[in-house]
Amino acid sequence: AQSVTQLDSHVSVSEGTPVLLRCNYSSSYSPSLFWYVQHPNKGLQLLLKYTSAATLVKGINGFEAEFKKSETSFHLTKPSAHMSDAAEYFCVVSPNSGNTPLVFGKGTRLSVIA
């Protein structure tokens, strides 16, 4: 069975400072992992994905995430926050076999303070 835990429901950072959004996962199989962003009144947009290639994954808008199998983590980082980064972020896990649906974390709301 798969599960995903986003360790913080809300993170607040100042503009220009680093962003760290934490995600731990559990999967019986070699997983695919994704981060999505959701701006207010919008659907989810893919930031980046891990599918068993390089463990450091680069995404859009300067975000990146590192897959650490030993820690079962897939934390999302960005060196310098922008006001436009304020949104809800979702970590998602799926095994690479079968039709097992994706499992979404409950989300982390990122606030960016000017």
Added chain:
Amino acid sequence: NAGVTQTPKFRILKIGQSMTLQCTQDMNHNYMYWYRQDPGMGLKLIYYSVGAGITDKGEVPNGYNVSRSTTEDFPLRLELAAPSQTSVYFCASSFETGTTRQPQHFGDGTRLSIL
């Protein structure tokens, strides 16, 4: 490039009414999905489809029905609306080839209130 289009964007229903949420995609994706999003709960899968004529239940299917007669369209039907179905509904699609899971593309959602 429209992607995934959902209609309507907003709707208010009375208890016991029925309605259909429409979803269409123009990317020739084989898989389509319906989710509901409640505050602080992430997304829960209602139904999904791996191709035209094939549908399957997700985590929270009760009170909903779906059909998939074409590759492009995947409507979600609420037969007897209940207050517990007040939520934001998202349709998504992806192109799966059976090796590694692919990202899903989402519509902008339908905000449904049942009073």
